[in-house]
Amino acid sequence: MQGRFHYYEGYPLWKCAMPVRVMRLLGATHLIASNAAGGLNKCYKVGDIMLIKDHINMLGFGGNNPLRGPNESRFGPRFPSMYGVYNKNIIQTAKRCAAEEGWGDMVHEGVYSCVGGPNFETIAELRMLELLGADAVGMSTAHEVIIATHCGMTVLAFSLITDMCITDYETDDDVNHEEVLSVGKKSEKVLKPFVTRIVDSIANQLQSKSC
Numbered sequence: 235m236q237g238r239f240h241y242y243e244g245y246p247l248w249k250c251a252m253p254v255r256v257m258r259l260l261g262a263t264h265l266i267a268s269n270a271a272g273g274l275n276k277c278y279k280v281g282d283i284m285l286i287k288d289h290i291n292m293l294g295f296g297g298n299n300p301l302r303g304p305n306e307s308r309f310g311p312r313f314p315s316m317y318g319v320y321n322k323n324i325i326q327t328a329k330r331c332a333a334e335e336g337w338g339d340m341v342h343e344g345v346y347s348c349v350g351g352p353n354f355e356t357i358a359e360l361r362m363l364e365l366l367g368a369d370a371v372g373m374s375t376a377h378e379v380i381i382a383t384h385c386g387m388t389v390l391a392f393s394l395i396t397d398m399c400i401t402d403y404e405t406d407d408d409v410n411h412e413e414v415l416s417v418g419k420k421s422e423k424v425l426k427p428f429v430t431r432i433v434d435s436i437a438n439q440l441q442s443k444s445c
């Protein structure tokens with residue numbers, strides 16, 4: 235997909251995630267989701283990649299979930315498990331692809347927290363997310379991953395760290411969307427071959443399984 239629908243644009247979550255169901259109906263078995271996110275983990279740097287190993291869906295705590303409403307059992311069960319959502323084998327594949335390209339040092343594994351936006355978080359909110367165990371924060375992806383998991387897709391998701399979150403009242407730095415876009419643009423040269431390598435590797439694995 236080129237871009238995605240966001241909750242802050244006014245769409246309900248089920249609509250934000252609907253393209254995933256369309257892809258599933260077209261025969262897709264795997265979802266590779268990427269996003270721009272603010273880094274909370276102090277070991278990260280702008281331009282790093284965080285392979286998502288789990289998420290904290292802040293919208294979901296309030297009952298706002300893309301699966302809310304009558305369950306569509308042709309896609310999946312009423313109460314889907316969210317253990318092991320982010321496929322461990324594919325995370326390893328992605329790590330290997332990064333190492334082969336010489337990007338091992340800039341690729342991490344971490345927990346993504348999804349907030350509603352559109353405002354960037356307050357310092358107190360960021361401190362709370364940090365305390366909860368989040369390594370990065372953004373305004374997308376969790377609902378798409380929930381829908382993909384519900385319909386049995388295998389998921390890899392990663393965040394490009396576009397800014398480091400400020401958790402210190404003494405800092406004068408700020409965050410803005412232009413910075414997010416500019417880091418995204420600069421990182422294209424890394425992200426495109428990274429994703430291509432991962433897709434090739436998954437395809438090879440699937441092919442050798444089917445032989």
Ligand SMILES: O=P(O)(O)O[C@H]1O[C@H](CO)[C@@H](O)[C@H]1O
Binds near residue numbers: 372
């Ligand atoms: O998650 P994506 O859409 O990649 O982008 C992130 O960057 C935007 C904020 O700058 C928000 O849309 C946030 O979610």
